[in-house]
């Protein structure tokens with residue numbers, strides 16, 4: 410470190426991880442800055458609770474730092490971090506499971522097509538009609554109606570932009586199962602949101 | 610693809626841009642004539658868009674502050 414610092418070059422994750430591994434807290438903090446928003450959003454949407462999401466956020470970054478030596482560069486740092494955050498989130502849910510009605514694992518049938526029932530057009534641009542907090546509540550509640558692994562597949566694939574293979578690896582599922590659950594999760598969320606955002 | 614069930618089945622792959630060109634053409638033909646499937650497609654696309662909206666679920670300032678304070682307390686001292 411030292412005199413090789415280029416002017417205004419944004420360091421990639423690989424360089425920051427290497428520096429953090431060598432003991433630079435500043436490098437690690439840069440990684441935190443980079444991903445804290447995404448990890449928080451993921452935590453909120455898996456656990457359904459901003460309070461739990463804050464715990465997930467702290468625990469995930471603490472563990473990431475403590476286990477940094479075990480991180481191998483054969484995967485993306487972000488995917489590795491997401492894996493830790495997903496595990497923390499699911500652990501939160503398991504602890505609360507007794508007072509939850511929604512199954513954590515898949516207890517809905519995998520076979521049979523999901524049949525769309527809400528078939529009315531949506532109001533255009535709900536994000537402009539509803540207050541931000543209102544939309545956040547609708548999205549959070551809808552996600553909570555799904556089994557945790559379904560909404561997590563959706564969040565990893567569609568929101569965090571992980572590949573099917575990465576998602577499969579994080580959740581210890583086959584790629585086929587990830588694809589099937591993504592399909593169902595999208596339609597289930599669509600169904601829930603339709604109840605609120607449909608016209609009329 | 611005259612059947613809505615077939616159409617529905619391909620919607621996910623269609624959204625991912627993973628349909629082969631012939632299937633895609635048939636699906637798009639069906640969508641022109643079938644309002645119900647078009648609604649499902651559009652609202653599914655919008656569902657994904659809403660969850661991806663970066664303006665939503667932003668990290669509250671207080672939470673961010675507590676995170677960095679906690680990490681600094683627990684980690685930085687150990688490193689020095």
Ligand SMILES: [Zn+2]
Nearest residue numbers: 613616643646
């Ligand atoms: Zn149709």
